[in-house]
Amino acid sequence: MPPAATDNEKQQAAQQAVDILHEISTILNCHLDRRTLSICISMIENGVNPEALAEAQKIDFAKGAR
Amino acid sequence: MAYAAHLGALTEELVEAVASVSPQSNSKRFDVLKESTLRKIRHHSFLRTNQFQVTNELDGLEERFRVLNRDGLADALRERLDALAQLPNNFTPDILHFILKLSDQPVQNSKLRDLELLKTPDEDLESPLKWADIAKEDGWDQDRGLWENVDFADDSSDGEYVDIDTKSDASVESQDTSLSSVEARHRRLPTDYLTLTHDRAGFKTVEETQSWRHQSSPKSATGEPQKITITELQAVREVLFMLRGLDSTLFNKKQAVLSPKYQLNHTSWEGYRSLLESFGEAGRQLYLLRSFAKQLQNIPLMQVFQHAVETRLLLFDTFLSNLEAQFVDIKQDVAVSLVKVLNEIKPHLQPLSSFSGIIQGLNQAKYPHPFHYLELLFNATNIAHMEGDENTYKFLGTVFFECFRVYVRPIRLWMETGELLEGDKTFFISKSSTQARMSQVWKHQFKLRKTTNGTLHAPRFLHPATNKIFTTGKSIVVLKHMGRHVMTNGPAQTQEPPLEFDEAYACGEGALTTFSEIFNTAFGNWMQSKHHAASSTLRQALFESYGLWSVLNDLEHIYLMCNGAQSDTFASAIFSNFDLLNSRWHDRFTLTEVAREAYANVDTNRIAVSVSGEHCQSEVHEVRKTVRKGLPGVTLSYRLPWPIQIVLSDESLDHYQAIFTLLIQLRRACYMLQRHHLKIDGVAEMSYEQTRFYRLRSRLLWFCSSLQSYLTTLVIEPLTAELHGDLRQAEDIDDLAAVHSTYAKRMVDEACLGSKLDPIHQCMLDILDLTIRLEDARHAESERAQEMQEISRLSMSAASMTASPRRPGRYMQPSEEEDETFLAEQDRSVLLQDVDVDKTYAELLAEMGADFDRLVKFMCGGLRGVARASSNAAATKWDTLAEMLEVGIQEERQVFSGQPYV
Numbered sequence: 013m014p015p016a017a018t019d020n021e022k023q024q025a026a027q028q029a030v031d032i033l034h035e036i037s038t039i040l041n042c043h044l045d046r047r048t049l050s051i052c053i054s055m056i057e058n059g060v061n062p063e064a065l066a067e068a069q070k071i072d073f074a075k076g077a078r
Numbered sequence: 079m080a081y082a083a084h085l086g087a088l089t090e091e092l093v094e095a096v097a098s099v100s101p102q103s104n105s106k107r108f109d110v111l112k113e114s115t116l117r118k119i120r121h122h123s124f125l126r127t128n129q130f131q132v133t134n135e136l137d138g139l140e141e142r143f144r145v146l147n148r149d150g151l152a153d154a155l156r157e158r159l160d161a162l163a164q165l166p167n168n169f170t171p172d173i174l175h176f177i178l179k180l181s182d183q184p185v186q187n188s189k190l191r192d193l194e195l196l197k198t199p200d201e202d203l204e205s206p207l208k209w210a211d212i213a214k215e216d217g218w219d220q221d222r223g224l225w226e227n228v229d230f231a232d233d234s235s236d237g238e239y240v241d242i243d244t245k246s247d248a249s250v251e252s253q254d255t256s257l258s259s260v261e262a263r264h265r266r267l268p269t270d271y272l273t274l275t276h277d278r279a280g281f282k283t284v285e286e287t288q289s290w291r292h293q294s295s296p297k298s299a300t301g302e303p304q305k306i307t308i309t310e311l312q313a314v315r316e317v318l319f320m321l322r323g324l325d326s327t328l329f330n331k332k333q334a335v336l337s338p339k340y341q342l343n344h345t346s347w348e349g350y351r352s353l354l355e356s357f358g359e360a361g362r363q364l365y366l367l368r369s370f371a372k373q374l375q376n377i378p379l380m381q382v383f384q385h386a387v388e389t390r391l392l393l394f395d396t397f398l399s400n401l402e403a404q405f406v407d408i409k410q411d412v413a414v415s416l417v418k419v420l421n422e423i424k425p426h427l428q429p430l431s432s433f434s435g436i437i438q439g440l441n442q443a444k445y446p447h448p449f450h451y452l453e454l455l456f457n458a459t460n461i462a463h464m465e466g467d468e469n470t471y472k473f474l475g476t477v478f479f480e481c482f483r484v485y486v487r488p489i490r491l492w493m494e495t496g497e498l499l500e501g502d503k504t505f506f507i508s509k510s511s512t513q514a515r516m517s518q519v520w521k522h523q524f525k526l527r528k529t530t531n532g533t534l535h536a537p538r539f540l541h542p543a544t545n546k547i548f549t550t551g552k553s554i555v556v557l558k559h560m561g562r563h564v565m566t567n568g569p570a571q572t573q574e575p576p577l578e579f580d581e582a583y584a585c586g587e588g589a590l591t592t593f594s595e596i597f598n599t600a601f602g603n604w605m606q607s608k609h610h611a612a613s614s615t616l617r618q619a620l621f622e623s624y625g626l627w628s629v630l631n632d633l634e635h636i637y638l639m640c641n642g643a644q645s646d647t648f649a650s651a652i653f654s655n656f657d658l659l660n661s662r663w664h665d666r667f668t669l670t671e672v673a674r675e676a677y678a679n680v681d682t683n684r685i686a687v688s689v690s691g692e693h694c695q696s697e698v699h700e701v702r703k704t705v706r707k708g709l710p711g712v713t714l715s716y717r718l719p720w721p722i723q724i725v726l727s728d729e730s731l732d733h734y735q736a737i738f739t740l741l742i743q744l745r746r747a748c749y750m751l752q753r754h755h756l757k758i759d760g761v762a763e764m765s766y767e768q769t770r771f772y773r774l775r776s777r778l779l780w781f782c783s784s785l786q787s788y789l790t791t792l793v794i795e796p797l798t799a800e801l802h803g804d805l806r807q808a809e810d811i812d813d814l815a816a817v818h819s820t821y822a823k824r825m826v827d828e829a830c831l832g833s834k835l836d837p838i839h840q841c842m843l844d845i846l847d848l849t850i851r852l853e854d855a856r857h858a859e860s861e862r863a864q865e866m867q868e869i870s871r872l873s874m875s876a877a878s879m880t881a882s883p884r885r886p887g888r889y890m891q892p893s894e895e896e897d898e899t900f901l902a903e904q905d906r907s908v909l910l911q912d913v914d915v916d917k918t919y920a921e922l923l924a925e926m927g928a929d930f931d932r933l934v935k936f937m938c939g940g941l942r943g944v945a946r947a948s949s950n951a952a953a954t955k956w957d958t959l960a961e962m963l964e965v966g967i968q969e970e971r972q973v974f975s976g977q978p979y980v
Contacts (some may be wrong), residue, residue: 037181050094
C-alpha cells in the first residue's frame with residue numbers, strides 16, 4: 013500500500029525533524045522538553061506567530077514557576 | 079471554528095506542559111493561563127518570520143560558539159542544521175525563529191552533555207567512567223606518590239590519566255552524539271580510540287604484585303634492616319626488563335648495578351648476588367649497544383654499523399619477548415628459574431658482548447677514523463674464529479661484510495670510473511688540487527692519503543690491496559685522458575662477485591681457513607673483476623696504439639747503439655769535427671740533422687740532439703784530447719708520446735743517456751786507435767819505438783774491444799731480452815714502469831756507471847784517454863821525424879841541386895800511411911803543443927804502458943773487490959768483466975815479463 017508507506021515515511025520524517033529541532037533547542041538552551049516542543053511546532057504549523065508564541069510561553073513558564 | 083478549537087486544545091496542552099498546571103488540579107489558574115496565552119497568540123504586533131534573518135542569526139551563533147572555543151557545540155549545531163535542511167518543511171524557519179527567541183544565553187549555558195540526555199532510553203545513560211572518578215571512589219586520588227614511584231607505568235597509565243582529565247569534554251563527546259551525517263565535519267582524535275576498562279580486580283592484582291617495590295626494609299629483632307624477599311618470578315621479570323633496557327627496581331639503569339635491598343626467598347645472598355651479577359654484566363654490555371644505537375651518526379659508514387647494531391638488538395629483544403611470553407601467557411607448565419633463563423640467553427648474549435667490546439674499543443680510541451670499527455670488527459672476527467666460537471664468528475663475519483659493503487662503495491666508484499666522491503675524507507685516495515700535466519697524471523694527480531704518523535689512511539686489513547685499487551682507478555683516469563674509456567657495461571650490469579660472508583665462508587676450505595684468508599679471497603676476487611678490465615685495456619692501448627714496442631726499439635737503436643753502422647755514422651761525424659778542431663762542433667741543428675740522417679729507420683722527427691752548456695764552452699782542442707769533455711755533453715733526446723712517458727720515466731731515460739755516453743766514449747777510443755792503418759806486411763824489422771807503439775796499441779785495442787763486447791753481449795743484450803719478456807708478462811702500468819726502470823737501473827749498474835763504481839768508471843775513462851794520448855804521441859813523433867827528414871833533404875838538396883823535387887809537406891814512413899782527413903796543416907801546432915816535449919817518444923810510450931798496466935790492474939782489483947763486497951745483482955757481471963780483463967794482465971806477465979818498458 014503505497015499511500016500507507018508514504019504516510020509512514022512522512023511520520024518518520026516529521027519525527028526526525030522534531031528530534032533534530034529538540035536537539036537544536038537543547039543546544040540553544042531553550043529549556044524545552046520534547047512534548048512542549050511538539051506542541052509548539054504544531055501550533056506554528058497552524059499559523060501561530062512564532063515570536064508571539066515564544067512570548068506567551070515565557071510568560072506561562074514564569075507564571076507556572078511562580 | 080475547527081481552527082479555534084484545535085488551537086485551543088493545543089494551547090491547553092501547552093499550558094499544561096509548561097506551567098505544570100492541569101484543569102483538574104487548579105482549573106481556575108489553568109483557565110487564566112490558557113486565556114492569557116490565547117490572547118497573546120492571537121493579538122500580537124509581531125511581523126512574519128524573515129527566514130534569511132533566522133539563517134543569519136544561527137550562523138552568527140555558530141560563529142560565536144567557535145570564537146569562544148566551543149567547537150563541540152558549534153559542530154553539533156551545524157550538524158543539526160544541515161540535517162534539518164534535508165527534511166523539507168515550510169515552517170522550519172518559523173520553528174527555528176521560535177527556538178531562537180526562547181534561547182537562553184546558549185554560549186554561556188549550553189552543555190553538550192544535555193544532548194546526551196536526549197538519547198533514547200535503550201542507550202547507556204550512565205556517565206562515562208573516568209580515572210578521576212575511579213580515583214575519587216577508591217580514595218587514591220590524593221595519593222600522588224603511588225604514580226610517581228611505579229616506574230614501569232611512567233609512559234602509559236599516567237599519560238592516559240592526564241589526557242583524559244585535561245581533554246575538553248566537548249571534543250570527546252561530540253563524536254558520540256554524531257549522526258550518520260554524510261558530511262564528515264568533525265575530526266577524529268587519538269582519544270576517540272581509547273577503550274576504558276573497568277577491570278578493577280585486575281588492577282588490584284597488579285597493585286599487589288608490584289607492592290614489593292615500595293616496601294620498606296623489615297627490621298630484625300635487633301633492629302638491623304633485613305632484605306626484602308622477592309619471588310623468583312619477580313626476579314626473572316626484573317632481569318628481563320633490565321636486559322631490554324627498561325627501568326627495573328633490582329638494577330640501576332646505566333650501570334646495571336644490583337640493588338642490595340632485595341633477595342630471593344629461597345637462596346643465599348651470595349648465590350643470588352653472583353647469579354644476578356652475571357645478568358648485570360650482560361646488561362652493562364647491552365646498555366653500551368643501546369646507547370650507541372641512539373647516537374646520531376652522519377657518516378654512512380657509521381650509519382651502517384649502527385643499523386647492524388640496531389637490527390641485532392631488535393632480534394635479541396624479540397627473543398627476550400618470546401622468553402617473557404612463556405611466563406606471562408602460560409600455555410604449558412613452565413619452571414621459573416633464573417639459571418634456566420641465563421642459560422637460554424647466553425648463546426644470544428655471546429655475539430652481542432663481542433659487539434659491545436668493539437664499541438668500547440671505538441669509544442676508547444682518540445679521534446678514531448670512521449673505519450676504525452671495521453678494523454676492530456675484523457680483529458674480533460679473527461679472534462672468534464681462532465677461539466673456535468662458531469656462533470660469534472659467523473655473527474661477526476656477517477656484520478663485517480655488511481658494513482664493508484658500504485666501505486667498498488667509493489672503492490667501486492674509483493675502480494670503475496676513476497672518480498672520487500667530493501669531500502670524502504674517509505677514502506684513502508685523494509686528488510691533488512692542481513691539474514697535473516698529462517704525463518704526470520699517473521704519478522702526481524692522485525695520492526694515497528696518509529695519516530700524520532705516515533700510515534695509510536685505510537683499514538689495516540686493506541693495506542695489501544690498496545696499491546691495486548689505486549692503480550686501477552688511475553688506469554681508468556689515463557684511459558679517459560686517452561679518450562679510450564668506454565663504459566661498455568654500466569656499474570649495474572657489471573658482474574661482480576658478491577661480498578657476502580656466507581658466500582665467502584662457503585668458498586673457504588672448511589673451518590680451518592682463517593677469516594683474513596676468506597676475506598682476502600673474497601675481496602681479491604671482487605677486485606680482480608674490476609682491475610683486470612681496466613689494466614688490460616690500458617696495457618693494450620700502450621702496446622698497440624702508442625707503440626711501446628717500437629718506442630723501445632727506437633731507444634735501443636739510438637741510445638744503446640744496437641745498429642753499429644748507424645751509430646758509427648753519427649759518432650764519426652762528431653769525431654771528425656773534433657779532429658778538424660771545428661769550434662762549431664756542438665751546433666745542435668747540425669748534430670740533429672746528422673742524427674736524423676744516421677738513424678733513418680726510427681721516427682726521426684722525434685730525435686733532437688743538443689750539447690749541454692758547460693761542454694759547449696770547452697775549447698775544441700781540449701775536447702779533442704779527452705773523452706771526458708764534450709762527449710758527455712752530447713744529449714740525445716727522443717720525444718715520447720705522453721702515455722709512454724708514464725712507463726718510461728725521465729729517470730730511466732737519464733740512465734739510457736749515461737749508457738749512450740759511455741758507448742760513444744768507447745767508440746771514440748776505438749776510432750782513435752783504428753784510424754791509423756797498419757802497413758807492416760813485408761817490413762823486415764821495426765824500430766824499438768815502433769814495437770812499443772804497436773804493443774801498446776794492440777793492448778788498448780784489446781781493452782776497448784773487451785769492454786765493448788762486455789757491454790753489448792753481457793749487459794745490454796741479455797737485459798734487453800729479459801726486459802721484453804718481463805714487459806709481456808707485466809699486468810699493469812706500474813708493473814711496466816717498474817720493469818723498465820729496473821732494467822735501466824741494472825744496465826747502468828752493470829756498465830759500472832753507478833755511483834759506487836765511480837772510481838772504476840773514472841779508471842775506464844783514463845784508459846780510453848790513453849788511446850788519444852798514444853795517437854797524439856805517435857803523431858808528434860811522425861811530425862818530428864818528418865821535420866828531420868825535411869832538414870836532411872834540404873841539406874841534401876843543397877848539396878845536389880839536381881835531385882828531383884818531392885811532394886812537400888808530408889813525411890811517410892814506409893809502414894805508415896797518414897789519414898788524409900787529418901788536420902789541416904795550420905792547426906797541427908795546436909795539437910802538438912800539449913805533447914810533453916821534454917820526453918822522448920820511447921819514454922812517453924813506456925809511461926803510457928805503465929799507466930795502462932796500473933789502470934787495468936786497479937780496475938780488475940776494484941771490480942773483484944766490489945763484486946765480493948756487494949750484494950748487488952750486477953756483482954757477477956763485474957766479476958766476469960774483471961776476469962776478462964785479468965786475462966790481459968796474465969798474458970802480459972807471461973809474454974813480456976822480462977821486458978820492462980823503460
